[in-house]
Amino acid sequence: MLAVRELQTSDISHIVAYWTTAEKRFLEGMGVDPDKLPSPDDFVQMLQAQLTTPLEHKNAWCIIWEVDGQAVGHCNTNPIEFGCQATMHLHMWKPTTRRKGLGTALVSKTIPLFFEHLQLQKLICEPYALNIAPNKTLEKVGFDFIKEYTTIPGSFSFEQPVKRWEMSRERSALFGR
Secondary structure (H helix, E strand, O other): EEEEEOOOOOHHHHHHHHHOOOOHHHHHHOOOOOOHOOHHHHHHHHHHHHHOOOOOOOEEEEEEEEOOOEEEEEEEEEEEOOOEEEEEEEEEEEEHHHHHHHHHHHHHHOOOOOOHOOOOEEEEEEEOOOOOHHHHHHHHHHHHEEEEEEEOOOOEEOOEEEEEEEEEHHHHOOOOO
16 A cells, blocks of 8 residues: 655654665765765754745655555655746665655655645656666656756755656646545
């Protein structure tokens, strides 16, 4: 049974552990520079701020992914231009839940939440071009491939080639929860 829901206080420790205990090779494989990661305390503060900031003022919004009632990952938007567009990031926490097609189903359940609650016109995702899993997931879900280019896609990232994928509000209407 797959489910998606908003971040809760009880999820914060899982997200912090995901980032702070990950092996350097894993982080680099998804385009993250381990030296740019915030401290565990800074992660906690950032995530707690998400819980208390009104949705229309959030810079980031996190959705938790569950399999059989257990949290297994998260999908967040950062940055957000409320009513316009947001950039989505995909994270499966446990190696045992990766490469099983769960990400595709969970992203499909998450897309309507982002469009509905953030009142988006467009959802963007720019994974590291060499990270095959999220790029395959986005293609399977129905995102449009726009281009590949080199950038620093996020505050934790190193300069890298990324693939830009986009989903329009019209296309998102095809997804149910």
